[in-house]
Amino acid sequence: MVRLRLLRFLFTLIALLGFVTPVYADNSIRVGMEADDIVTRTLFNSIAEQFQLPVEYIYYPSFNDILTAVESGESDFAANVTYTDHRAERFDFSRPTNIEYTYLYSLTGATLDSIERVGVPHGTIYSELIAKNYPELTLVEYSGHIEARQLLEQGSVDGVVDAINQLKPMLLGGFDAQLLNHQLSIKPVSLIATKNKHQQSLLAFQEFIHSAKVQKSLRESVSQYQFELRRKALRGMVTQAGIDRSKPLKVKIEQIGQYAQYHDNGKVTGVTPEVLFSACDILQVNCQLVSNADETWESMFGDFLAKDIDILSPLAISEPRKNVAYFSQPYYTSTAIMIKREGYKDNVYSNVSELIVERIGVVKNDIYHEVLADLLPQKKLYTYNSNAERVTALLNKEIDYVVISRSSFNKVLRESQTLLPIVEDKFIGEFYSTNIAIGFSKTEMGKTLAPLFTQAITMLDLERIVRQHYILPDWRATLQSEQRLARLSISIIIMVLIASILVSLYLNHQSKTDNLTRLKNRRALKRRYSKGIPPEQTLVYLDVNKFKPINDTYGHEIGDQVLKEIAKNITRYWKGQSYRIGGDEFILTGVASGVELSYALLNLQKIAFTSNENAIALDISLAFGVSQPRGGYMSLEDVMHEADLSMYANKRKVNVMESFRDLESKVEESASVS
Structure with a gap:
């Protein structure tokens, strides 16, 4: 096993350094793809440049036709293929190389939650994914872009699900596209090759695609491709609306x-000027x-x-x-x-x-x-x-x-x-x-302009x-002042230590513990990270939403009980360090995987609180901001600032969603009255 891994590493290293072009020293490779597949083209253009290898792109009308062509040897490679046991019997697979950008295309800006019938391309993993996550939807299979458009235009389906290669014809055809990668657990995709024919090349291509250079190029290419397509479609809508530029x-x-x-x-x-004039530029209208x-x-x-x-x-x-x-x-x-x-x-x-x-x-x-x-x-x-x-x-x-x-x-x-x-x-x-x-x-x-600008704004970061x-x-000056106070407090504790070692130990413990929740306090946080936060550690900033109304309505005793319940949940679901740094503010630190972080936040952002003595039941929500692991040590102030900005952005999204839900409720109430 060790020898096999060593040989694989040496071959890949030689291939990446360009000393050997695997298998194809003088011949081109054939890559099967659908038209406008920016991901396949970006990946294999990079491969062609790195390995000095001519690439011939062969276009097919549907994804299923691509698989058939690679299986028969008509094409050598294809990209964006999801691994299944059945497919592994037909093809050689690389390890996952990239995510598959997937969209819901519709005439009305629909979402999977708002439709009843959805079209899915034949021979893809989408049928299984949607059936699992949205079992109430009726699935209609289609083959190729033309049939997908016919289903939409005839009203046979409310939307169709497909990959990024359909983004261009759909947007330019006047259809809306909603990204689904955050709604469906879409597996990463791989390269495939004809079975038992190009295994060494597949390995070399895979290692090269995993490099930072290619991954960055792919992300930037896809992002720019989406932006340019949406911009072109919006500009076409401006022209169709009869706006005099x-x-x-x-x-x-x-x-x-x-x-x-x-x-x-x-x-x-x-x-305001950056948002407004960026939207004007996207729409290509003359804003003065x-x-x-x-x-x-x-x-x-x-x-x-x-x-x-x-x-x-x-x-x-x-x-x-x-x-x-x-x-x-x-x-x-x-x-x-x-x-x-x-x-x-x-x-x-x-x-x-x-x-x-x-x-x-x-x-x-x-x-x-x-x-x-x-x-x-x-x-x-x-x-x-x-x-x-x-x-x-x-x-x-x-x-x-x-x-x-x-x-x-x-x-x-x-x-x-x-x-x-x-x-x-x-x-x-x-x-x-x-x-x-x-x-x-x-x-x-x-x-006419309002919805056009709305669509342009959605394209902005x-x-x-x-x-x-x-x-x-000027929070920096405040934090520096608090740090000076903390240093002074340490000096005082040292002086007390001379008088009584027992008293000093007690005071030292109290100085790092929040009396109400028994979590560590702000001073403990600063002491622990006085030299900065290690690169592998995550910092989470938690803030209780609408805590003041709880105190005002039910009294500070109930407010204190709510804080204790939150602290108990933090101790239960977070395995790292936890601190209460203010009235309703908490900081969590530690090394956490993506799964562990998601699990903790899922269980902490909504907490059910019950006071049997007072017959009070409340649903408590917490806003959170996250500073992910970074390239090196960063100061506590900078990491907290980054998490604070993240929390602000999350709050803004929640406020927008709540405002939209309030508007929907008012519309429904108005409709019921009328």
Whole structure:
């Protein structure tokens, strides 16, 4: 066995170094494939270059025809084949080389959860996968792209499942494509060769494809291929919609928070301009910015209502605004907080509706003006043109509270030259979340543009864009201050150690243990990872969703019991280290496989809590962010920051899904009433 492995390694090494081209020194190889199979072409083009081997591509109308051709020797190789015992009797298989990108193609953007009949290509593994995961679906087999389109166009099926090689004809034919790799447990695929004919070559090709160079090239090629196809299809839809590309679309963007920042050189940066103008480029429409840094929101919104401009963003989605605007899908979720002067009425109010006697500043006609007008009817609100004006008024004691998004508040703190004596009223906390989108004027053009921009936005890496422009408060200085305090505490413990070794041991234990949950605390976390987190370790950041309402509704005793129950579940399902670092925040660290991590998160993100004494039963949900193993040591601060951003992205997706479900519920209620 050892000798066989050594010979295999030496042969592969020689082949990869290019000293020997296996089997095919002077001849070409024949590769069976369907048209537009970008994966097969990328893999074998790389093989051809590495081994200086001519490749002849032979095209077949269906996947089953490819298998037949390789079995008969008409073709030598094929890619993207799932291993089965039956197929292993017909072909030689490599080890898995790549994932098979699989899509649900439909006319309506359907999902597997929303359809009844689905087409599957004959001779593939898809029939078995769908029957196992979606047994309620009726399966209809087809052979080849033409028959698949006929099934869709005739309404014989609600959607068809097929691989990436059908992406181009389907998208350009006006069909929608939804990636299924996150819904179906699709096995990785392999190369196959004619039985007992090309085993040495198959081994060499396999080892080369497993290299980082080829895997990266494959990922980038597939990603770019999908992007270009979707872009081409969307541009075709713009043309079919009759949109005049020569006519500019007038755009206004408000300078606020991380959304947009106007610069002296004329550039505008931020989440909103990057999302908006990237979508314009994808659609190949002429978007012209006609706003400036000094223009007020009131002026912009007035022009939008008057239909003097075509597009306005950032624009928060609300029911009243749906009467005056069409919206793209959200690209950001904003949370509102109340800020006040430091020391002003601490822990007095727990809800915005209690601020009856306070003077509150809002930006005129923005979303929070609308929200507070509903929460505090008949109350006078003090209106301003910008956040800067409101902060000045707050410092001058002209008003007592300002409602502002958390990111905008972070920007105010970050950009201030001095330490501002203003703070978030944490007793009130986050009281409102809203989805931010691109708004289109209430015209036929706006009605046409909104869904096109929505599809363009789905092509963007929103998580990267938001992460790039997200403004965090100066948390580094706070963490460094806490580290200095921890070092001072250690010095004090050492002094106490001189007086009494027993007392010092007790204090040392207490200093690293959370009294409520008996987990380790923030200080223990910092001590353990003072030199950084090892590359093989995973860090999970857990945060209890809507914990404050639990305390407010049931009291702190129930809140403490909830935290203890969470700690008990953490101890049960997480085998590494666990820490409680704040009120409802936990950190988990340790070496965990993908299966172990998934198992732990599956059991921790939803927890059933019951208090028999108080007859209380609650479903507790936790948000989580994960920092996966990395290439080398990283500081605790950087790893926690990475996990925090991951948790923020997960929360934003959950908020978007919850908002969509709320909208569905309202639509269903409206339908039942009517």
